[in-house]
Amino acid sequence: MPELDKIIHSPARLKIMAALMALGPNDQLDFSTLGGTLGLTDGNLGAHLQTLEEAGYIKIEKTFVARKPRTFVRATTRGRARFEEHVEALREICKV
Amino acid sequence: MSNETTPSPSPAEARAALAAIDETHAETRRNIAGSLAGPVLIWWGIIWAVMLGYAQLHSGQNRLWWVFIVAGFAGQWVIQKLRPPMVKQAPDWRAAAFWVGIFAYAGLFVLLLEPWDLLHDLSAADNALVDRKITAYCSIVPMFAYVIIGPWVSRFFVILGLVMTALILVGYYFVPGWFYLWVGLVGGGSLIISGVFIRKFWK
Numbered sequence: 001m002p003e004l005d006k007i008i009h010s011p012a013r014l015k016i017m018a019a020l021m022a023l024g025p026n027d028q029l030d031f032s033t034l035g036g037t038l039g040l041t042d043g044n045l046g047a048h049l050q051t052l053e054e055a056g057y058i059k060i061e062k063t064f065v066a067r068k069p070r071t072f073v074r075a076t077t078r079g080r081a082r083f084e085e086h087v088e089a090l091r092e093i094c095k096v
Numbered sequence: 097m098s099n100e101t102t103p104s105p106s107p108a109e110a111r112a113a114l115a116a117i118d119e120t121h122a123e124t125r126r127n128i129a130g131s132l133a134g135p136v137l138i139w140w141g142i143i144w145a146v147m148l149g150y151a152q153l154h155s156g157q158n159r160l161w162w163v164f165i166v167a168g169f170a171g172q173w174v175i176q177k178l179r180p181p182m183v184k185q186a187p188d189w190r191a192a193a194f195w196v197g198i199f200a201y202a203g204l205f206v207l208l209l210e211p212w213d214l215l216h217d218l219s220a221a222d223n224a225l226v227d228r229k230i231t232a233y234c235s236i237v238p239m240f241a242y243v244i245i246g247p248w249v250s251r252f253f254v255i256l257g258l259v260m261t262a263l264i265l266v267g268y269y270f271v272p273g274w275f276y277l278w279v280g281l282v283g284g285g286s287l288i289i290s291g292v293f294i295r296k297f298w299k
Contacts, residue, residue, distance in 0.1 A: 004104065004105075011113075011116070014113060014116065014117065015116060015117075015120045018116070018117040018120040018121050018124075019120050019121070019123075019124040021121065022120075022121045022122075022124040022125050022128075023124075023128075023183060024185065024186060024188055025186070026186030027183050027184065027185050027186055028183065028184040029124070029128075029182065029183055030180075030181070030182045030183065033127060033128070033131075033182040033183075036127070037120070037123055037124050037127050038120065065180060065181070066180070070180075072184050087114070087117065090105075090110040090113050090114050091110075091114065093104065093105060093106075093107055093110035094107050094110045094111050094114065096107055
């Protein structure tokens with residue numbers, strides 16, 4: 001029986017994971033794009049990303065592109081698996 | 097921490113959460129593709145339509161084709177410079193499969209048509225026919241790209257590729273006098289339609 005994940009269950013973090021799952025398994029999404037897509041402020045997004053990173057669900061990489069600092073985020077294998085299980089649990093609830 | 101008990105949402109809340117996931121997923125894909133691929137496709141659609149329109153005005157003789165191609169790449173370079181990458185992509189087997197598929201399809205067409213004799217022995221009348229054949233060939237092969245990426249991106253692209261291929265053949269056989277303009281509108285139109293689709297409607 002799939003289980004809901006308490007960390008992913010928060011609406012903002014659910015959307016963050018959904019956005020990252022739209023990419024290929026090892027693709028990384030730009031921090032600003034992620035915030036813009038979800039309508040989150042940098043501070044709010046940063047706090048949620050930290051929670052997800054501490055759980056091992058995402059990986060954050062800071063790098064330079066054309067000499068400008070950029071931050072990229074990707075879902076880890078563990079994060080993807082937990083998200084899929086969470087979605088499956090939601091589907092099970094819908095069947096009730 | 098993730099193993100702690102989570103209060104179970106009601107079926108209505110679960111449905112709302114699933115809807116939010118779908119919407120976020122689609123919005124992310126549209127944002128990423130719409131930022132770069134969309135404008136690039138639309139730009140090449142315009143170049144294609146103008147290049148073939150120019151050929152139509154010159155009875156299929158387009159000695160300036162390379163100017164349009166250079167302008168196309170220059171425009172693409174500007175678009176890429178104006179829009180920094182939103183995604184760092186890892187190597188993907190699908191990209192390799194895509195190019196293998198395109199080259200196999202292009203090669204298969206050449207093997208089936210066996211144009212060697214025709215290219216060897218051209219009369220003035222045949223020349224226009226060969227130009228039309230080459231234009232049809234160069235237009236049909238990119239349409240197969242839509243068919244290949246369709247299963248990964250959206251069924252819309254499979255339908256688009258097949259419909260546009262059929263329209264090119266209709267132009268080749270039934271509208272020879274206006275063939276270049278026809279292909280310009282069909283080929284350019286398909287690029288513009290696909291660019292608008294992934295910017296606005298991709299899910």
